Amino acid sequence: MSKAGALQFVTDLSLGQIDSSVSDKFFDDVIFDLSKDRWFTATLDADISENQELFSLTDNVIGVIAVFFDGRILFEASERELEFQSPHWRSEKGLPVAYSAENEDDRSFRFYKMPDFAGKLTILHTEKVSEIPDWMELPVAFAILKKEFSRESSHQDFLFSDLCGQLSELLFSLFRE
């Protein structure tokens, strides 16, 4: 696992023409984008108590892929859909069948229906990571170089930036397919 390896490639491939503090920030941005694209995924298990309305996601969760409650898939629903189902959906109790993240803070969602029994929640999610496997160092380095050389700076170079982006995509496609 090596963030340091990716940043070393950034320095080597740019012939030292970069600002290391900016590269460090771009590393986080690239990893965030990769997580959203499901390169980094994990599961979250939690015990849910009777009458629990809301569930708060842990800090390492970027996006929810699927939610299961006691062996059943919960569907994501908008408030409008749930209001159409029942104007009193927030206070209805029973077997949860859906969840809604609308109008909650961005790290919480609400069950519909509110469980009238204790159960087990499993969430598949994209994950925020701070390290990467070593085979990912090179494509990540090129993704950072793409960002670094397209920003306004003394070394701005759009052609170099485009080529780095194109090569990063090619390398990731070889690992994905």
Add this chain to the structure above:
Amino acid sequence: MSTVGSLVDRVLELVRDPNAALNSRAFVRSILTHTQWAVNNRRRAFENGTILTTKAFQQVYLVINEIPLGVKIQAVRARGGGISVSEERDLERVSLKSLAHIDLNWFGKVGPRIEVFATVGRNILILYPTLDSDSTVRIISSSKITAFSDDADTVTLTDEDSLPMIDLAQIILLIRARVTGTLKTKIEELAERMRKPTE
């Protein structure tokens, strides 16, 4: 089988740096190590088989720690249900979305044998249906071949598979040297070539 040194020489010739004035041999070896991993993942020339012990009623597994040398799950095999008990059969790969088409209540479903698998990202493996007892499956993943550390090391990939490795390394070093002339086309051509199945 080629030596790493001969590949390094070839790449340095292609980028007109035969005396390694701009690119050190160690740096080129490091680039070739990475291009080797990428090409091997695409070509599936070298794979690992890792046994995963499955637990009764558990359907979702985080497998990243099970395959530290693996890059991507390529296949999953299970015993039972074939001609003999010891015979392994390939499980069908489906997407997470397709599982719901197979069975709306797939999560937690127990059956006599595992039929299909799905992956979510690189880390999560889902088996359907789950079993009511512990068992095992074999995870086949493309292998992360040992990194090149010396010019005398032997290249594991065939000469044919070494060609895209060299082409990729050449492109990377030309980008580094800002010799950008025809690189866009070269990258597109290589991407197209890598999409084609090997004969």
